[in-house]
Amino acid sequence: MNKAGIRKASFNTMQIIALGFLGVILLGTVLLWMPFSNQTPITFVDALFTAVSAVCVTGLVTITPAVQFTVIGKVILLLLIQIGGLGVIACTVAFFLILRKKITVKERVMIQQAYGLDTLSGMVTFIIGILKGTFFVEGIGAVCYAFYFVPKYEWKKGIAYSIFHAVSAFCNAGIDILGDSSFTEMSTSPVINFTTMGLVILGGLGFLVWYDVIRNTRKTIADKMPWKRLFTRLQLQSKVALTMTGVLLLVGFFSFLLLEYQNPQTLGGMSFGEKLMAAGFQSMTTRTAGFASVPQSALTEGSRLLGCILMFIGGSPGGTAGGVKTASVAMLLLTCTAVLRGRKDTECFGRKIAPAIVRSGITMIMVTFLFWFCG
Numbered sequence: 001m002n003k004a005g006i007r008k009a010s011f012n013t014m015q016i017i018a019l020g021f022l023g024v025i026l027l028g029t030v031l032l033w034m035p036f037s038n039q040t041p042i043t044f045v046d047a048l049f050t051a052v053s054a055v056c057v058t059g060l061v062t063i064t065p066a067v068q069f070t071v072i073g074k075v076i077l078l079l080l081i082q083i084g085g086l087g088v089i090a091c092t093v094a095f096f097l098i099l100r101k102k103i104t105v106k107e108r109v110m111i112q113q114a115y116g117l118d119t120l121s122g123m124v125t126f127i128i129g130i131l132k133g134t135f136f137v138e139g140i141g142a143v144c145y146a147f148y149f150v151p152k153y154e155w156k157k158g159i160a161y162s163i164f165h166a167v168s169a170f171c172n173a174g175i176d177i178l179g180d181s182s183f184t185e186m187s188t189s190p191v192i193n194f195t196t197m198g199l200v201i202l203g204g205l206g207f208l209v210w211y212d213v214i215r216n217t218r219k220t221i222a223d224k225m226p227w228k229r230l231f232t233r234l235q236l237q238s239k240v241a242l243t244m245t246g247v248l249l250l251v252g253f254f255s256f257l258l259l260e261y262q263n264p265q266t267l268g269g270m271s272f273g274e275k276l277m278a279a280g281f282q283s284m285t286t287r288t289a290g291f292a293s294v295p296q297s298a299l300t301e302g303s304r305l306l307g308c309i310l311m312f313i314g315g316s317p318g319g320t321a322g323g324v325k326t327a328s329v330a331m332l333l334l335t336c337t338a339v340l341r342g343r344k345d346t347e348c349f350g351r352k353i354a355p356a357i358v359r360s361g362i363t364m365i366m367v368t369f370l371f372w373f374c375g
Contacts, residue, residue, distance in 0.1 A: 037073030054080035059174025059290020085171025085320040141166035144195040169199035172321040174290015187293040200289040204315030212238040241316035244326035252283030265298035286310040288322040328361035
């Protein structure tokens with residue numbers, strides 16, 4: 001394929017992704033606006049806001065989904081969250097596979113461009129792996145949630161709640177159907193806290209990291225290599241995503257623990273173990289998840305500022321979380337370090353990062369910051 005063809009495919013990919021998201025949002029808005037989706041009448045603006053929040057997995061709502069929507073409305077909301085988490089391209093390919101439609105070269109290029117892959121081979125297998133992995137992890141999460149929700153709400157409602165919140169957590173949507181207090185009434189429940197944290201972190205790491213870790217784990221087992229070499233064999237993006245995710249989670253955990261330790265409205269009245277769990281949850285959820293185990297309005301000013309920074313960074317490329325991405329922030333920090341040390345190139349784990357990639361990452365951070373500032 002010549003360069004002109006690749007540029008054309010890339011341009012079409014961006015158009016299709018943008019139009020796809022817009023189409024899903026508009027369809028979701030109309031469906032959520034319909035009487036059969038609502039317990040009481042809803043304005044078109046509120047329906048539009050909810051659809052945008054669900055598809056873009058932001059976690060913000062202007063209504064209370066638990067009391068506003070009927071069962072049909074909640075199912076529609078769940079589907080919008082799932083589409084937003086997986087992405088329009090993955091959902092489109094899944095639809096083609098269900099219809100047994102052949103995936104053309106153009107569609108394979110779209111997948112490559114959307115996920116930043118290096119080759120056109122194995123595109124369909126990659127998407128199938130994403131779908132299987134997503135439903136498997138969400139299924140495990142739903143089973144874990146069921147240990148809490150089923151005893152509290154009985155089987156039918158408990159299973160429905162487990163599935164909804166497993167999808168919402170994995171997709172980093174942060175939308176719940178519990179009421180207007182999110183998970184604050186369950187702040188001392190290890191099942192809710194650790195299940196939610198696991199789902200959010202796995203979703204935020206990104207499908208490319210999953211694929212890389214699983215592939216190299218299999219190679220390590222097959223070749224009987226030392227496990228300490230697993231990390232060194234990962235691709236650069238996976239190393240950056242895992243390292244930055246770990247650092248940000250730890251920094252957020254210790255910072256929130258110190259800032260809120262004596263706050264009677266958040267962690268102050270908890271036992272030491274509960275404080276550790278709540279601080280970990282808060283560190284995780286500010287990375288665009290949107291859930292809350294302590295009242296967010298009661299946080300100290302320092303915690304709010306830290307939360308803004310973590311939300312701005314978000315998750316990793318190719319994942320379900322938002323933000324400017326961990327890789328972009330890592331490149332910015334590494335570039336600053338290189339300049340301060342008088343070095344010409346930006347390096348990471350002994351490898352030089354191409355100047356074009358560095359410029360792209362810095363540009364995205366600046367553009368996002370300007371939008372954030374204007375907003």
